Amino acid sequence: MSDILPPFPAIEIAPERRQWPTPPFAWRHVPPPDNDAVQACSIELSWGTTADGEMLDFNPTAAYLRFRLSAKTSDVTLPFSRLRRLVLKDPLVPAPKMAGAPVERVPFAAQEREYRLQAKDGKPIVGRTAGYVANNAGLYLFTPLDDDRTLQRVFVPRCAYTACEFGQSAEEIAAERWIATRHELLCAIEAQRCMPVLRLGQALINLGLVTHEQLSRALAEQRGDQPLGEMLVSSGVISRSDLNTALAHKMGYPLVDLTRFPIDIDAVRLLPLRLATASRALPLMKHGSQLIVAVDRPSRIDKLHNLHVFTGMKLVAVLASKGQIMLALTDLAQQDVWSHNVFARIVFAPTTI
Numbered sequence: 001m002s003d004i005l006p007p008f009p010a011i012e013i014a015p016e017r018r019q020w021p022t023p024p025f026a027w028r029h030v031p032p033p034d035n036d037a038v039q040a041c042s043i044e045l046s047w048g049t050t051a052d053g054e055m056l057d058f059n060p061t062a063a064y065l066r067f068r069l070s071a072k073t074s075d076v077t078l079p080f081s082r083l084r085r086l087v088l089k090d091p092l093v094p095a096p097k098m099a100g101a102p103v104e105r106v107p108f109a110a111q112e113r114e115y116r117l118q119a120k121d122g123k124p125i126v127g128r129t130a131g132y133v134a135n136n137a138g139l140y141l142f143t144p145l146d147d148d149r150t151l152q153r154v155f156v157p158r159c160a161y162t163a164c165e166f167g168q169s170a171e172e173i174a175a176e177r178w179i180a181t182r183h184e185l186l187c188a189i190e191a192q193r194c195m196p197v198l199r200l201g202q203a204l205i206n207l208g209l210v211t212h213e214q215l216s217r218a219l220a221e222q223r224g225d226q227p228l229g230e231m232l233v234s235s236g237v238i239s240r241s242d243l244n245t246a247l248a249h250k251m252g253y254p255l256v257d258l259t260r261f262p263i264d265i266d267a268v269r270l271l272p273l274r275l276a277t278a279s280r281a282l283p284l285m286k287h288g289s290q291l292i293v294a295v296d297r298p299s300r301i302d303k304l305h306n307l308h309v310f311t312g313m314k315l316v317a318v319l320a321s322k323g324q325i326m327l328a329l330t331d332l333a334q335q336d337v338w339s340h341n342v343f344a345r346i347v348f349a350p351t352t353i
Helices: 170-175 182-192 200-207 212-221 228-234 240-250 273-279 298-311 322-334
Strands: 039-045 050-059 064-068 076-079 083-088 112-119 125-130 132-134 138-144 151-157 161-166 282-287 290-295 314-319
Touching: 039 064, 050 083, 112 138, 125 151, 170 200, 182 282, 182 314, 200 212, 200 228, 200 240, 212 228, 228 240, 240 314, 273 298, 273 322, 282 322, 290 298, 298 314
Parallel strands: 290 314
Antiparallel strands: 039 050, 039 083, 050 064, 064 076, 083 151, 112 125, 112 161, 125 138, 132 138, 138 151, 282 290
16 A cells, blocks of 8 residues: 555545535445434444444534444443544445446445554554545545445544555556556567467456456356356446456457557557547557557457558557547547648547547
């Protein structure tokens, strides 16, 4: 874990009196009860004692928690200065699935990571969270549960810790594997000829599309000859597009990070913008008689051969993310790269987004 740059921004918001903050990413879930509703919880006090019971009221503005052990016991008001950690037992659950819509799950590969808080008592508070929300009251964490669909709410008062660190997500760890220089790319293309075919699970890990926990769980649940990829798609862990990209990487296609790779403008101009957009293909560089082109999935690789007539060069495919390709095409169009033969402004049809 690193404390140089946070993996995602600390979101400073005004404390909500009645509502627990929502996770800081797109995920439809059933709204939790108001903070003054009775909710099962577990508390850890500043001197180390833990207790299970019920939260009667949670007031981040006034910095106190009302708690009781059971309906038969009296309640106590605990100031945050006496609280080390609060865990709500009832998790956040996804909103009901709409007819015909895909299964919606938390984007764990992009969001889940380890955290470590340096508590004032000298004992670290550690765990895993899918995003966090910070405000003057403290830190709201969202612990992933085993079903890959729910999140447990955790709160650590600001007065209980002095520093915090967050690790990288599976997506961020995978990004370090992605190629960022011309030399690396040429070496990867050369190595592709003798590279062994990867297992699909390893390809998914390399791409940052699943976590190790998700992969292990899927392999344990796999039955008979059920394909792993189809199982992950049907359960909503990955999309069909993700699976297609992983299948291409499984076959050895190099991965390119377009946010860092130095795109050769002369190579870009060899393919008209209209065709680049329609094919979702971005020329990256020339190498001898070869034009190296980034695509986002295997089905586009075969179509590249049809573009030979426009470039006069042999097209060699590598992989990049769909979002990065489209952003790069937009940026290049705004730079007037194709001004000699097409309009600079680009508008994407819904099917290319």
